[in-house]
Amino acid sequence: MLSSLTPHLPALQVVIPLIAAPLCALFMNRHLAWTIAFVASVAAFLVSALLLASVLDGSVISYQLGGWAPPWGIEYRIDAANAFVLFIVSLIGALVLPYARQSIEREFDTSTHTYFYTCYLLCLTGLLGVAATGDAFNVFVFLEISSLSTYALVAFGAKRDRRALTAAYNYLIMGTIGATFFVIGLGFLYMVTGTLNMVDLAVRLAEVGDTRVTRVAFVFILVGMGLKLAMFPLHLWLPNAYNYAPPAVTAFLAATATKVALYVLLRFMFTIFQFDHPIQGLTFEYVVMPLAIVAMFAASIAAVFQEDVKRLLAYSSIAQVGYMLLGVALLTEAGLTAGIIHLFNHAVTKGALFLAVGCFVYQVGSSRLGDLKGIGKTMPWTTAALTAGGLSLIGVPLTVGFISKWYLIQASLETGSLLIAGLIVASSLIAVVYVWRIVEVAYLAPAPEGREAKEAPLSMILPTYALVAASLYFGINSELTSSAASQAANALFSVTDLAAPPMHLTPIDLPSEGASQ
Amino acid sequence: MIWDELTAEFFVGHYNYWMTIVLMMIGLYVVVSRGNLVKKIVGLNLFQTSVFMLYISMAKIFGGTAPILTDNPDEVYSNPLPHVLILTAIVVGVATTALGLALIIRIRESFDTIEEDEIFDIEQQMAKNATSTGGER
Numbered sequence: 272m273l274s275s276l277t278p279h280l281p282a283l284q285v286v287i288p289l290i291a292a293p294l295c296a297l298f299m300n301r302h303l304a305w306t307i308a309f310v311a312s313v314a315a316f317l318v319s320a321l322l323l324a325s326v327l328d329g330s331v332i333s334y335q336l337g338g339w340a341p342p343w344g345i346e347y348r349i350d351a352a353n354a355f356v357l358f359i360v361s362l363i364g365a366l367v368l369p370y371a372r373q374s375i376e377r378e379f380d381t382s383t384h385t386y387f388y389t390c391y392l393l394c395l396t397g398l399l400g401v402a403a404t405g406d407a408f409n410v411f412v413f414l415e416i417s418s419l420s421t422y423a424l425v426a427f428g429a430k431r432d433r434r435a436l437t438a439a440y441n442y443l444i445m446g447t448i449g450a451t452f453f454v455i456g457l458g459f460l461y462m463v464t465g466t467l468n469m470v471d472l473a474v475r476l477a478e479v480g481d482t483r484v485t486r487v488a489f490v491f492i493l494v495g496m497g498l499k500l501a502m503f504p505l506h507l508w509l510p511n512a513y514n515y516a517p518p519a520v521t522a523f524l525a526a527t528a529t530k531v532a533l534y535v536l537l538r539f540m541f542t543i544f545q546f547d548h549p550i551q552g553l554t555f556e557y558v559v560m561p562l563a564i565v566a567m568f569a570a571s572i573a574a575v576f577q578e579d580v581k582r583l584l585a586y587s588s589i590a591q592v593g594y595m596l597l598g599v600a601l602l603t604e605a606g607l608t609a610g611i612i613h614l615f616n617h618a619v620t621k622g623a624l625f626l627a628v629g630c631f632v633y634q635v636g637s638s639r640l641g642d643l644k645g646i647g648k649t650m651p652w653t654t655a656a657l658t659a660g661g662l663s664l665i666g667v668p669l670t671v672g673f674i675s676k677w678y679l680i681q682a683s684l685e686t687g688s689l690l691i692a693g694l695i696v697a698s699s700l701i702a703v704v705y706v707w708r709i710v711e712v713a714y715l716a717p718a719p720e721g722r723e724a725k726e727a728p729l730s731m732i733l734p735t736y737a738l739v740a741a742s743l744y745f746g747i748n749s750e751l752t753s754s755a756a757s758q759a760a761n762a763l764f765s766v767t768d769l770a771a772p773p774m775h776l777t778p779i780d781l782p783s784e785g786a787s788q
Numbered sequence: 789m790i791w792d793e794l795t796a797e798f799f800v801g802h803y804n805y806w807m808t809i810v811l812m813m814i815g816l817y818v819v820v821s822r823g824n825l826v827k828k829i830v831g832l833n834l835f836q837t838s839v840f841m842l843y844i845s846m847a848k849i850f851g852g853t854a855p856i857l858t859d860n861p862d863e864v865y866s867n868p869l870p871h872v873l874i875l876t877a878i879v880v881g882v883a884t885t886a887l888g889l890a891l892i893i894r895i896r897e898s899f900d901t902i903e904e905d906e907i908f909d910i911e912q913q914m915a916k917n918a919t920s921t922g923g924e925r
Contacts, residue, residue, distance in 0.1 A: 408873050408876070411877075411880075412876055412880065415880045415883070415884070419880075419883055419884065419887055422887055422891070423887065426891060426894065429894065429898065433898040433899065434911055434914065436891055436894050436895045436898060436899075437895060437899075437907055437911065439891055440825065440888065440891045440892070440895060443884065443887060443888050443891065444819060444828060444832060444888075447832055447836070447884050448816070448819070448832070448835070450880075451835060451836055451839055454839055454877060455839055455842065458839065458842050458843050458846065458870075461846070461870070462846050467869075467873075578919065639918070
């Protein structure tokens with residue numbers, strides 16, 4: 272039975288959480304809803320692991336929905352790049368759920384729990400769909416599925432702080448503008464090519480060459496996705512949204528949503544536009560790279576002055592997006608690999624950090640630095656996890672942060688820029704300052720009297736430590752991540768080579784063929 | 789080169805695109821300039837509608853009819869795909885509007901205002917209170 276499902280893995284990846292979401296809302300029982308959500312997210316994780324394993328050798332899976340051949344039909348196209356992203360998203364999705372159960376039990380009224388799981392699964396569906404699909408307009412639809420549920424998830428934080436509502440509202444306005452810009456860009460691309468299939472788009476855009484329309488499309492897509500992934504001057508929605516969202520949501524979003532948006536940007540910039548149009552290379556060199564460097568410094572410095580750990584980490588996220596974009600903007604395969612490695616590593620690290628902060632919120636009811644004085648004595652495990660994650664943010668050896676910075680510096684040296692390498696090191700030093708602020712408060716400040724903060728429950732500690740362990744494991748043994756990332760970078764660069772004549776895509780995995788195998 | 793294209797015919801011939809741009813700019817301006825949360829949603833809707841017009845414009849073929857299959861093989865159709873795409877986008881727009889308005893109701897319930905500057909003042913006050921209580925501990 273399992274083998275008959277194998278050819279359908281790309282569709283199952285998206286369909287499993289999509290079907291599970293209404294089931295959660297239907298049964299209106301929070302325990303059942305949690306079980307459904309957990310089973311669905313674990314299933315999605317297994318599917319993505321199988322997909323990643325089958326494309327790591329450089330092969331490409333093309334799944335045709337309804338058996339309609341691309342470029343007319345909608346195609347799910349899995350190569351190393353999006354299999355890697357699918358793996359990260361579903362991994363975090365599966366890890367956050369056991370954590371969320373305890374966390375939201377204390378956060379919201381019990382009657383809203385089923386809606387929470389529904390939104391969570393819809394968000395997961397959207398994020399997985401964005402990564403899996405090979406159809407450009409499908410990207411927009413899935414992006415909006417995930418975004419709309421994200422706004423609702425952020426607004427769930429209103430029980431603890433009503434500012435979550437305005438944060439969600441502002442996120443909605445900015446996110447919708449971003450998505451609409453993206454659709455405008457797509458419209459221009461469709462105008463000049465008449466296709467929406469990504470591979471087909473890439474081939475036909477190469478024929479069209481550099482025209483005013485493709486330039487406008489490029490800029491609209493860059494800005495639209497820039498809004499979604501919190502590229503530096505477009506990041507204003509992020510600190511409030513991350514700060515006021517429920518802790519489990521923050522961890523999930525910080526580790527996945529911006530990463531998926533970055534993947535879309537990479538897919539469009541490298542696979543579809545391919546940089547044979549001079550203006551696009553120049554945009555990355557003279558606009559994206561300087562902004563990324565400014566983000567590394569400005570957001571890090573802003574993080575130093577925050578009084579709330581969640582907000583501090585949110586600003587740090589903006590800086591980390593800067594690192595990823597910097598790697599990408601080097602426009603070499605080494606730089607792209609570094610960017611993708613950092614995408615994975617930062618997802619693991621930030622996930623662990625926000626989960627640890629969520630444990631504090633669960634026990635102390637606040638994540639403000641002033642309320643966390645001396646917490647290291649009463650909640651040693653959580654604080655240790657936070658410290659380990661902080662070390663990884665700085666880039667201390669034996670953590671994943673070191674691996675990504677190592678690759679970034681190597682990539683920038685390879686392009687002959689000693690200055691950029693120096694800037695990466697310098698901005699990491701600012702990270703030392705803000706991480707030290709947390710460590711100092713947690714370990715060295717005297718604990719206030721009368722605070723009853725025991726260690727967080729095991730179901731919250733375990734997911735946190737799973738991510739901490741991952742960030743240490745991949746920091747010591749970077750074999751898997753680096754090979755997957757370089758394979759992914761390779762896939763982003765070379766999609767059109769694989770499908771040189773657009774009509775001859777990879778073998779058709781029709782359902783009937785799959786069943787007989 | 790570019791100036792040669794700017795004839796009266798060019799302006800009239802691209803009437804729909806000009807209107808798209810005008811609507812788009814009005815919409816964005818409303819989102820940015822208005823402090824009323826509902827008016828911002830209105831602006832957002834205008835902005836999205838302009839994109840619908842853009843897509844429908846590019847589907848139009850001169851002399852083309854509605855894309856319905858007839859027996860005449862020489863029939864010229866408008867391109868149906870952008871219409872279908874924009875149906876999806878309209879649904880997304882409706883969902884966004886609904887969610888935005890729902891959020892506004894919740895904001896009004898807890899802040900008792902839907903004016904951005906007043907909400908901002910309340911939030912500043914909340915931040916200040918949090919700092920002062922944090923200091924006392």
